Amino acid sequence: MRSVWGTPLAVILLGITLASIGFRAWNRHDLLPFLLAMLSAVAVFYGKYVVDLRSVEFGGLALLVCASLWSGWAKNQSSRSTAPM
Numbered sequence: 001m002r003s004v005w006g007t008p009l010a011v012i013l014l015g016i017t018l019a020s021i022g023f024r025a026w027n028r029h030d031l032l033p034f035l036l037a038m039l040s041a042v043a044v045f046y047g048k049y050v051v052d053l054r055s056v057e058f059g060g061l062a063l064l065v066c067a068s069l070w071s072g073w074a075k076n077q078s079s080r081s082t083a084p085m
Contacts, residue, residue, distance in 0.1 A: 033071035
């Protein structure tokens with residue numbers, strides 16, 4: 001992944017992920033999953049390209065998955081609570 005295309009591709013894919021989670025957070029007015037996703041994206045990039053520590057990289061990936069699940073779960077919970085009976 002450290003070829004000519006590796007770093008720009010990683011930045012683009014992390015940006016798409018952040019944009020997706022950010023869009024959901026903006027619609028729900030809850031920025032905590034987005035802030036967690038930003039922190040995890042920085043950890044992934046830092047662990048992969050700056051210090052080359054696999055533990056930081058995989059920890060960031062785990063946090064990114066958690067932020068994505070949190071964002072999707074919170075959306076489903078809010079839609080269930082406002083559904084008419």
